[in-house]
Amino acid sequence: MTNPRRMRAVVSADSIAPATPALPWGPKAGVARDVAPRTLAGQTAQRLREDIIRNRLEPGERLTIQKLVQRYGVGTSPLREALFQLASDGLVRVEDHKGFVVAALSAGEMEDVSSLRAYLEINALRRSIEQGGEEWEAAVLTAAHRLAKADARLVGAKGGDLLAVTDEWETRHRAFHYALCSACGSPWLLHFFDALYDQLERYRRRLWRYEDRVVDAGNEHEQIKDAALARKGDAAVRLLSEHFRRQAVSATALASPAVGDADAGAAARRRR
Numbered sequence: 001m002t003n004p005r006r007m008r009a010v011v012s013a014d015s016i017a018p019a020t021p022a023l024p025w026g027p028k029a030g031v032a033r034d035v036a037p038r039t040l041a042g043q044t045a046q047r048l049r050e051d052i053i054r055n056r057l058e059p060g061e062r063l064t065i066q067k068l069v070q071r072y073g074v075g076t077s078p079l080r081e082a083l084f085q086l087a088s089d090g091l092v093r094v095e096d097h098k099g100f101v102v103a104a105l106s107a108g109e110m111e112d113v114s115s116l117r118a119y120l121e122i123n124a125l126r127r128s129i130e131q132g133g134e135e136w137e138a139a140v141l142t143a144a145h146r147l148a149k150a151d152a153r154l155v156g157a158k159g160g161d162l163l164a165v166t167d168e169w170e171t172r173h174r175a176f177h178y179a180l181c182s183a184c185g186s187p188w189l190l191h192f193f194d195a196l197y198d199q200l201e202r203y204r205r206r207l208w209r210y211e212d213r214v215v216d217a218g219n220e221h222e223q224i225k226d227a228a229l230a231r232k233g234d235a236a237v238r239l240l241s242e243h244f245r246r247q248a249v250s251a252t253a254l255a256s257p258a259v260g261d262a263d264a265g266a267a268a269r270r271r272r
């Protein structure tokens with residue numbers, strides 16, 4: 001049986017590949033969001049997930065099978081499977097009389113997910129620093145380098161470019177945080193990493209002006225990377241906690257306790 005303490009991170013390019021191809025237990029963790037799943041239902045779920053996270057489908061929007069068949073060009077069977085898959089991740093809800101709808105947004109949920117993500121990633125980072133080998137160090141270093149490149153491209157990007165570099169930044173940001181966690185030895189933790197990251201990315205894309213945030217975030221990422229690679233566990237955990245706290249503050253400042261304010265943030269974002 002594989003010893004999870006010997007698991008090694010394999011994070012290449014923009015991929016957020018699993019820490020190991022054969023995880024010893026738990027759900028299939030670390031399935032890269034940018035790698036096409038093999039089944040039609042999996043591919044449909046990936047496209048639907050992306051449309052919800054990137055706000056191409058609105059919170060509360062009804063997802064009728066007929067509409068989705070036209071949108072994605074697939075049959076009802078893989079669609080239903082995809083919808084239930086996303087329902088288990090909390091991006092889709094099944095409501096009486098309405099059927100499937102895109103999950104609503106709320107400031108309360110954002111804070112809940114944000115604090116849970118911080119709790120899990122801090123735990124994972126400490127364990128990765130204790131257990132990670134040279135492959136983990138290389139994965140963190142590579143992911144940090146690629147994220148810094150995306151930071152630079154995002155600053156000053158405009159129009160259509162802004163959307164493309166935002167997509168790139170989110171992919172690389174996910175890969176960096178995943179790399180930090182990837183030697184933690186817990187497939188369950190890595191499974192929840194993905195679900196929680198998806199949720200927060202959805203809020204960020206609705207509320208953030210990325211180009212205003214990435215310079216500060218870039219400095220924070222650099223410091224976390226340096227502390228992690230120097231195996232300074234306490235410092236790395238403190239810096240990561242601060243990173244989450246600042247991210248939560250910047251998002252909360254844009255969203256009031258009302259659900260509607262998240263939508264107001266989106267309207268402001270679209271207007272600029």
Ligand SMILES: [Zn+2]
Binds near residue numbers: 217221243
């Ligand atoms: Zn970050």
